[in-house]
Amino acid sequence: MVNKTSQALALSIALALSPAITLSDEFRSQVVTADEVKWGYLNPLRGENSPGAADLWGDRNIDTATGMLVRFKKGFASPPHIHNISYRGIVIEGMMHNDDPGAEKMWMPAGSFWAQPAGEDHITAASGEDNLIYLEIDSGPYLVQPSDQHFDNGERPVNLHESNLVWLDHGDLKPTHGQPAGITQLWGSHQPGALSGTMVRLAPGYRGSIGTDASEFRGVVIQGDVAYRSTDLKETKTLKAGSYFASAGTFNHEVSTTDGGALIYIRTDGNYELTTRQ
Template sequence: MNILLSEVLVVAVAIGSAGSLQASEAVVSDHVAAPSYELVLRENVKWEQLNPARGDKSPRAGTLWGDRNGSEATGYLLKPMDGFQSPPHIHNVTYRGVVISGLIHNDDPTAVEMWMPAGSFWTQPKGESHITAAKGNSTLAYIEIDEGPYLVLPTDEAFDSGERPVNVDVSNIVWLEASNISWLQQAGMPTSGNAPEIGFLWGKPQDGHVNGVLLKLPAGFNGTIDSQASTFRAVLIQGQVAYQATTDNNSVNLAPGSYFGSMGAAQHSVTTSDELESIIYIRTDGKINITPN
């Protein structure tokens, strides 16, 4: 097991930045006048077996964006049953995961169990033998791949890709306020205390690379997330958020596991609960601004 907190720290340089894009995330041409928006509520997710070969023992999976059976980048929800434990296996592609609820253990088959609670982040390199286990009647995680198809393969096909796994408990994520990030200009943002915070997870923080962050919004926040990216994808991990795209007249309430996204310069209005802070996972390839109303 490798807990590489240094990887979380070293990427604190720039939010967004253009990325090495997958086929499904091609750069939007400058002449595109209007952005396009996507919204998938958790209650509308269509569930299927992640590994049909295991029948009823398989966790369920619900696609939020992309197509894990195709060749493009994809994000989906993983819903294992309480007490689930996979047999040792490998995948043909590397994936990332963020725990939304319940507890998840993902590691080498002989490793001591390390249960990751909601808000924790992990990666599983392709070709490496591992098991995945879950505790809780409502365990849910967000899983993301950069290319498909996503396959489950036996351990006798294991190989060393050169990548190493990362397991970061939510208590070890480093949060930075906007006022502490010299390159991030947030007009009207509080300089301390009740301000949005950023937790950097993966990706090279310079132009030419997609990256992933956690955005923590305080309770009672009302404002916008303005994206200048060709592709912007966001999944609510914790809390309660009322969401509205500029193309809609009404807001909708998001439960954890809900997804909203956009292609091209776009504005996303978000209002958090007065009682709960909210955490949003963001995958993007361009700059974003968080602006309070």
């Protein structure tokens, strides 16, 4: 039986065989491949002992929402610390742990999600050969502060292992002629104009488009390779894990996958629709 949350998700993010959304005269879009990002340090005061960081959108050093890539060396383990703002993390590569300093390690693989409240004392550790996450904040700047400055902002942490994600698959939604896709909601609300974060799972060989009229639409490739096209591009771009695409207003993002399929994280304040093509 589908609960009310699942029904709302199915209604607000429809997978359908329908005409592509028509572009309006006023829109903008952006594409950043994983190879184009510029790397710095997440905590510049620690220099080479800090994880690497690269903004995909926004600016983590000022008071604005930001999405960034963060990479960790094998064996990295932070000292206990807090942050001045809350953040969300999605594992792209490797094995990550994020919890209270005394908690037993729960290693989260690619596709896992966590949310870290501002002021909550915690550690972060990495055990893969290569470790990469997408980290997102709704306001900044992103600062690391000592544990003795901890506070309770009323939020609670979330650690969601990839195997515990609950997917609405093509059988729960509208048919896609044997090219299934699935959706899972990670955070947020589907009230009009409210922000939410979902993850879309595209099957191997998927060919279609993601149509949206949201004022904010941002997608980050979490797993797989995506062949990406739009009316703003002269040629198809290959988006590897860690790549980013975005739009504002009515827009179509044309996507297709290889034999491995793909996971795409989507942050938006509106609806979007996956449309398959033959």
